[in-house]
Amino acid sequence: xxxxxxxxxxxxxxxxxxxxxxxxxxxxxxxxxxxxxxxxxxxxxxxxxxxxxxxxxxxxxxxxxxxxxxxxxxxxxxxxxxxxxxxxxxxxxxxxxxxxxxxxxxxxxxxxxxxxxxxxxxxxxxxxxxxxxxxxxxxxxxxxxxxxxxxxxxxxxxxxxxxxxxxxxxxxxxxxxxxxxxxxxxxxxxxxxxxxxxxxxxxxxxxxxxxxxxxxxxxxxxxxxxxxxxxxxxxxxxxxxxxxxxxxxxxxxxxxxxxxxxxxxxxxxxxxxxxxxxxxxxxxxxxxxxxxxxxxxxxxxxxxxxxxxxxxxxxxxxxxxxxxxxxxxxxxxxxxxxxxxxxxxxxxx
Numbered sequence: 001x002x003x004x005x006x007x008x009x010x011x012x013x014x015x016x017x018x019x020x021x022x023x024x025x026x027x028x029x030x031x032x033x034x035x036x037x038x039x040x041x042x043x044x045x046x047x048x049x050x051x052x053x054x055x056x057x058x059x060x061x062x063x064x065x066x067x068x069x070x071x072x073x074x075x076x077x078x079x080x081x082x083x084x085x086x087x088x089x090x091x092x093x094x095x096x097x098x099x100x101x102x103x104x105x106x107x108x109x110x111x112x113x114x115x116x117x118x119x120x121x122x123x124x125x126x127x128x129x130x131x132x133x134x135x136x137x138x139x140x141x142x143x144x145x146x147x148x149x150x151x152x153x154x155x156x157x158x159x160x161x162x163x164x165x166x167x168x169x170x171x172x173x174x175x176x177x178x179x180x181x182x183x184x185x186x187x188x189x190x191x192x193x194x195x196x197x198x199x200x201x202x203x204x205x206x207x208x209x210x211x212x213x214x215x216x217x218x219x220x221x222x223x224x225x226x227x228x229x230x231x232x233x234x235x236x237x238x239x240x241x242x243x244x245x246x247x248x249x250x251x252x253x254x255x256x257x258x259x260x261x262x263x264x265x266x267x268x269x270x271x272x273x274x275x276x277x278x279x280x281x282x283x284x285x286x287x288x289x290x291x292x293x294x295x296x297x298x299x300x301x302x303x304x305x306x307x308x309x310x311x312x313x314x315x316x317x318x319x320x321x322x323x324x325x326x327x328x329x330x331x332x333x334x335x336x337x338x339x340x341x342x343x344x345x346x347x348x349x
Contacts, residue, residue, distance in 0.1 A: 016076075018083070023107040025096040029083035030108055034073040039141075039300075040117040041072035042105070044125030046278065047224060048181055048217045050083055051076035053208045054122050057201065057281035063302070064288050071300040072118065077108060079125075081216025088213040095219050098227045102132040109139060118298075120144040123184075123251060123277055124224045134233040141298065143241040144291065147251045147277035150258040152229040161225040165218060172214045178206055187248040187276030201281050234261040241267040242294045244287060246275030268294070
């Protein structure tokens with residue numbers, strides 16, 4: 001029984017439909033998986049990535065895929081020009097800001113007739129989704145953020161990104177740029193060294209980076225490197241927020257800072273041991289148990305045929321006490337309808 005269900009989950013995830021949506025800041029690609037009558041989960045990847053290179057590890061993890069696809073229809077939003085097979089964006093098109101990218105998301109939701117949605121983002125994508133949640137509070141049920149950003153770039157990050165921008169501009173996706181990006185994504189445990197070869201996920205990511213159009217990456221990098229500090233706005237967020245960060249992520253301190261500024265009644269932090277920024281690829285199993293607790297607050301559960309939770313690399317001390325509190329995670333909340341008719345939005349417009 002479990003085996004047949006597992007195959008069905010994989011088939012659902014492989015049968016997605018891609019939509020190219022015109023927005024006020026240009027076209028954006030959205031890959032949709034699952035039953036569109038279900039609640040919506042939108043994802044947004046980190047710099048130079050798309051759903052394949054940023055979320056495939058999580059959705060190909062059978063237990064996590066069953067939890068998410070059983071409860072949600074997945075809408076993978078790619079930053080402009082980051083989707084598979086994307087052509088180079090016209091140089092004359094205006095370069096969108098981080099705020100423009102957040103505004104694009106509400107246009108995507110309106111296109112599909114979606115109301116309030118669950119959001120999942122990684123690093124730069126987590127920043128865009130947090131900004132979206134601050135601007136459009138009624139459109140967000142909850143946030144699942146992986147190695148998120150909330151402050152403006154430090155001088156070190158700003159300079160690092162400027163160097164990477166110059167390398168991209170003059171040399172394209174050269175070996176040095178790839179190494180910079182891989183250090184951003186992964187921990188030393190999978191990057192390898194002289195004695196230990198790099199892992200398969202790093203090799204796969206390196207190949208996928210070759211497919212990105214340099215000018216498209218530069219546009220997203222510019223938006224993120226010019227991002228404003230949104231720390232003060234975090235205090236106004238009332239949606240429930242679950243944050244993951246690897247203990248060897250270069251954005252570890254940023255995630256801790258963000259957690260300290262969120263309302264502790266509605267937020268929880270999970271630090272993943274021996275992991276870099278992209279927990280979704282490096283240790284997706286570590287996300288399962290915390291996500292199960294988190295989604296219980298919305299009346300959402302894993303199917304019974306995956307009743308036994310897998311082993312997790314998390315030790316109990318890595319999970320914030322708030323996460324294990326049913327009251328904090330909102331177990332008394334009723335399931336919330338997330339789909340509305342397109343007609344109602346057309347009337348508003």
